[in-house]
Amino acid sequence: MPLETKIYQKENNLKISKLLNTVVSDMLSSRFLATQLAVRDIKAQYRQSYLGILWMFITPLATAFVWVFLNSTGTVKLTDTGVPYPVYAFSGTLIWAIIKEAINMPMASTNSARSILTKINFPKEALIVSGVFKLLFNSSVKVLLLIIFIFAFGIGFHWSLLWLPLTILAAVVFGVTLGLFLTPIGMLYTDVGKFINFALGFFMYITPVVYAIPKEGIMKTIMVWNPFTPFILTTRDLALGLPPEHLTYYAVLLLCCVPLLGLGLVFYRVSIPIIVERMSA
């Protein structure tokens, strides 16, 4: 049996296709590590908490509640959404929370593995994959609550509900792709992480999360072009059984996401040694 040979030198292997190949093969070979890390974190998270899973709903529920309150008291005047407003607001904040978590995930995962990154050589892709597992676990719990809402508010079952897992996955892929490009620099400067959260807090108001796109005006243009919009709208429309709008933009973004995700993973892989060097220097 010939021994596997590793060569370390300063030049990076620049063929993207070759790099992508190693990324994929490392992802496959580190499935067990990724699952193990995800199970470890999920277990540890709930073993030390009484409220456990409840914490996942509290933020989106609270945001939704605030808007339901603002709307019902007439403090703000919102255009009619076509469905019971609480379901509209809750589904929006929930999908928004999933995207936000997805954007932050690669950086959070890498950061929490700091101590092993500087000491042990393991397939770094496992960090991302385990992060995706954790995201999907968290999201599926959230989606379950959303489905309960849908039935409780009398919208009931409809076939497009079956698309929901796929659209959630798409939202996760979109968020992770964005996050992957921000992670390397975010690992060097903590400013990046802080900026992301700041920017997302602001972005929520130009995305149809808790109110619909206005019929006209500058806000309409901004919202229509905002890349977050189709992910929120399409997911919500399918969940609530509304005819999905913005499908073309959604499809274009998804098509862009696939090569970008690959590129992001390659960028991440190439960046890790440079980051590890600065972490341990």
Add this chain to the structure above:
Amino acid sequence: MSNTIPSKSENEVLVKVEGLSKKFCKDLKTSLWYGVKDLLTGMGGNKNDRELRPKEFWAVKDVSFELRRGECLGLIGHNGAGKSTLLKILNGLINPDAGKVTIKGRVGALIELGAGFNPILSGRENIYNNGAVLGFSRKEITEKLDDIIAFSELEEFIDMPVQNYSSGMKVRLGFAVAAQMEPDVLIIDEVLAVGDVSFRMKCYNRINELLKEVAIIFVSHSMPQIAKLCTSAIMLRRGEVKANSNDISSVINQYFFDSNVESKELVSGSGKATLAKRNFDNSKLNVIEKGSTINLGFDLKIDLTTKYFSVRGIIYDKEFKGLLEINALHSGQFFKNENGLNNINISFINPLNHGDFTMTLVIFQVNEIGQITERLLRHESFFQFKSISGIGFDSYIPISVEANINHK
């Protein structure tokens, strides 16, 4: 896996390092900024020769060596010599700035034990976590689970959360998992310095077992360990190779003389006695041959309330283990404090083998019949010296005695 390797390849080169260099930055802000630049140029391959940028230095410079199966290379050098950086490059954690490393086979690293442990989870669950990080599959871990628990000797506590383990227990569990690796190349960084003696012996035995089938790179500050395990040694100083030889004792010797003299002097006691003058210079390297006479003369100022006093000297090794004592009271000797200024001379024949030693001076106040009533002065590292025996570093045992050994 090792069984399937044909005997022909017993002596194949597993690790080949050619002209390896790595630079580091001294300043954090600058370092982070260079990191951003490297990220961008890294995307373009960055094939240019790398020069030092401002505030950078070579942490590893032009290091080359080869290592075959069955060999063990000891890396020695003082703090900041570049040993850990070199290990990180060999382990593939960071990329070199020049040169090339070629490694054949599975690489195992004993750099951190218990990586991936989560403190909340039980020891058993953490075996899976740690094993996964080290590259085992679930099946492999399940098969080896009993062996791992047995090796760690933690049967009783294996279902307890790891946060309640003592640090020694965590290390045991970590090593027990790592000991299951079957690497071709093993990188060890001073992990063996922890744990109790019997467990440390167990670790050595495991490494010794592995030694025949793998190539080991071993970093340690403990010269006895290096002398015991290694077949060749490299001494690094500020990133450069200063010695590289199969003659371990000669490399250790160079390391031994490479150390800078740092004073560890520390004075405590009642303050009634002070050291006024010494007839030797403790700030420079004092090299003393084994068997020659050590002569230490010094002036002591002692408060006039003290009538009688006595002198004690204790010689410690580098790890601060007491080796020898010189005690005037053992022969009932004590002195009168006539006018507060006393000139004392201690002389003895140096019985010590190769090594670094320090002598601590203690001055007691005694009564008329030589019983200790007060400790006036304790002066740590009052005299620091290197002892050299004519035959070089042949033994890491500090003292040898001539004995009559008869053969009938």
